[in-house]
Amino acid sequence: MGFATYAEVLRNPVVRRILLLGMLIRIPLWAANVVITLHVVGHLDRSYAAAGLVSTVVAIALSVSSPWRGRRLDRAGLRATVLPSIVIGAVVWSIAPWVGYWPLILLAGVGSLFAVPSFSIIRQVLIGHVPDHHRTTVLSVDSVATELTFLVGPVLGVLAATYLPTQVALLICQLAVVLGAVALWIADPPLHSEHSDLSAGKVSRRSWLTPSVLMILLIATTSTLILTGEDLSTVAALRSWDAPTSIGWMLALWGAGSAIGGIVYGALQRHPSAALLLVGLAGTTALVALAPDGSRLWFAVLLTISGLFCAPTITATVDDLSRVVPASVRGEAMGWHGSALTLGSAVGAPIIGLGLDRGGWAWGFALAGIAGLIIALPGVALTRRGRAVAEAAPDASTQGDAQQAADAPLGI
Structure with missing residues (x-):
């Protein structure tokens, strides 16, 4: 570290x-x-x-x-x-x-x-x-x-x-x-x-909006769907236990876990891909559903552990995206990233709400986690196939070669 x-x-x-x-x-x-x-x-x-x-x-x-x-x-x-x-x-x-x-x-x-x-x-x-x-x-x-x-x-x-x-x-x-x-x-x-290379300023959107970029955006969308699910399910759990006054400090613990995870992730010498981190986020989210009903201690521990993956996952999507698009279109690419995050929250609320209505708070966590794993696991497989190619290729954001970025599927 x-x-x-x-x-x-x-x-x-x-x-x-x-x-x-x-x-x-x-x-x-x-x-x-x-x-x-x-x-x-x-x-x-x-x-x-x-x-x-x-x-x-x-x-x-x-x-x-x-x-x-x-x-x-x-x-x-x-x-x-x-x-x-x-x-x-x-x-x-x-x-x-x-x-x-x-x-x-x-x-x-x-x-x-x-x-x-x-x-x-x-x-x-x-x-x-x-x-x-x-x-x-x-x-x-x-x-x-x-x-x-x-x-x-x-x-x-x-x-x-x-x-x-x-x-x-x-x-x-x-x-x-x-x-x-x-x-x-x-x-x-x-x-x-x-020192930034802005020579690719006139590249078309089609040349850089590649499958790798779309996968990163899908991971970003899924991550905020999960976070929305955790937020809503936490509120539902504590309300069902007649402990609404615990909502604030429980969410604060979740946020503290996220901050700690973000600090540790930034200090790592070698960084996991966004897809791999999404597996961790989704898996630990699903585990919260196993907390004994009414046990705020176990619930807090599992929620905090899940929080460790929140900030790193979002950071990884930004990092990966910035490396597979030319610097000259980075503003638009980050804009699409912001839209992906917003979409995840908007889609997540009704989906998780349906799970909460049908099965209670545990269903909310389980549904968010399973949805994340469905998206993340194919992303991990694609990451492994493209890692060797991507590490040998120049960084698209510094070299300005949009086509090279399109051919290197690192950004997941």
């Missing part, structure tokens, strides 16, 4: 700045997601199903937006991409908190279509400004930072909605996202280093 690599990575001023900027955007973004639900249920006096419809519209809009905004990022650069997000975001979220339910859905959809492609930007900057052998480590740092913002953001959102009118809380959270985008626009961090 090489934990000293983290110190080397964090000494890079570009890495430190973009991680800080990422947190400035992500924390209020997670907070706003919670506040908008509380706003619909509380101030607008609608059901949780109605609040879920708002979330669905936002998810669909983000799925459309991510690759489109990522492609814009590749072609026009950071400032030209972020500026419309600043203007439209400021206008939309200055109006949305004060309107009724259906106008809110419309405005939330428009705002999400022009959302700042923060994940694409942050990952491109990180990948472009560290040596190739530090790429996995720096992506692991970003993964852990994302975990922290996901833990902090919702808590701040609940506090804001508790002590302020939800309209004001929503306005503050969303305008904080806009201010983070302004800071990003001012900083204008370079998306690529001076």
Whole structure:
């Protein structure tokens, strides 16, 4: 293991700045997601199903937006991409908190279509400004930072909605996202280093959207389907045991396991493929279903063990994807990755919900785990067949050879 690599990575001023900027955007973004639900249920006096419809519209809009905004990022650069997000975001979220339910859905959809492609930007900057052998480590740092913002953001959102009118809380959270985008626009961090090969700037999507890339995206989708299943099933289990007050610390343990797993994964000298990590995530998720009914201790232990695979699996999909696409289309590729993650959450909720309705909390974990294994095992087989070819081939993201990337199925 090489934990000293983290110190080397964090000494890079570009890495430190973009991680800080990422947190400035992500924390209020997670907070706003919670506040908008509380706003619909509380101030607008609608059901949780109605609040879920708002979330669905936002998810669909983000799925459309991510690759489109990522492609814009590749072609026009950071400032030209972020500026419309600043203007439209400021206008939309200055109006949305004060309107009724259906106008809110419309405005939330428009705002999400022009959302700042923060994940694409942050990952491109990180990948472009560290040596190739530090790429996995720096992506692991970003993964852990994302975990922290996901833990902090919702808590701040609940506090804001508790002590302020939800309209004001929503306005503050969303305008904080806009201010983070302004800071990003001012900083204008370079998306690529001076050594990046951007010669493949005019390659067609068909040349790099290969079976390997599609498999990586499928793994990313499956991973968030599993994570959604674990989230919903944890809530269902603790509610069925009449222990709803344990939900918060149980999910915190799960998140802590994910952060630890991400740190360890980034320090490894040789990194397992995303497909292999998905096997671990799916298998340990299914094992949670074997926890004795009502035993919070065993449930917590098994859930934490499963958490160890969460951040590494997501990180591996980003890492593998960045290595099999040319640097000149990395923004769009990361956008498709973001859409894949969103799709997994959107598909996972109703599938796991059906399992919970039919068989209880254990069925939720079992269904998520089995679904993951069905996708992961063929991916592992493909990884083994392509490993020798891929290791002998140059890195597509640094060499700019799109066809070579298409022929090397490492990215799973």
